[in-house]
Amino acid sequence: MDRQESVLGSGVTIEGKLEGNGDVRIGGKFKGEIEIKGNLIIQKGARLAAKINAEDITIEGELEGTVVASGQITLAESGQVIGDLKAKTLAVAAGSRMRGNVEFGWNDSATARLPSVRSRETEEERVTVVSPP
Numbered sequence: 001m002d003r004q005e006s007v008l009g010s011g012v013t014i015e016g017k018l019e020g021n022g023d024v025r026i027g028g029k030f031k032g033e034i035e036i037k038g039n040l041i042i043q044k045g046a047r048l049a050a051k052i053n054a055e056d057i058t059i060e061g062e063l064e065g066t067v068v069a070s071g072q073i074t075l076a077e078s079g080q081v082i083g084d085l086k087a088k089t090l091a092v093a094a095g096s097r098m099r100g101n102v103e104f105g106w107n108d109s110a111t112a113r114l115p116s117v118r119s120r121e122t123e124e125e126r127v128t129v130v131s132p133p
């Protein structure tokens with residue numbers, strides 16, 4: 001089944017909730033909640049403050065919020081995220097920026113076993129990944 005793609009161009013500003021079936025490409029400004037059964041592309045130059053739930057998500061612009069993908073999150077070189085990411089897989093390009101928490105690669109059974117590991121974790125034991133300048 002071919003999904004239709006909806007495009008919100010660079011001159012568009014929307015506040016509210018976006019939901020439905022299909023792919024969405026955002027080039028402008030969006031504030032609110034996005035829940036789609038499809039792929040989301042946040043284009044370079046776009047600015048979002050949102051809670052997002054979609055299949056595959058590509059971040060080329062600026063995003064502040066919580067992102068959950070049932071598939072992959074791709075953080076492009078021009079992408080910037082302040083918030084939390086959760087996905088089945090994660091692809092991060094050199095030059096991208098992020099501040100927040102990331103969770104990927106876990107299935108439900110592995111996550112159920114995680115609390116015993118987390119209870120022993122301290123701030124000093126956390127790993128930080130830094131891209132070269």
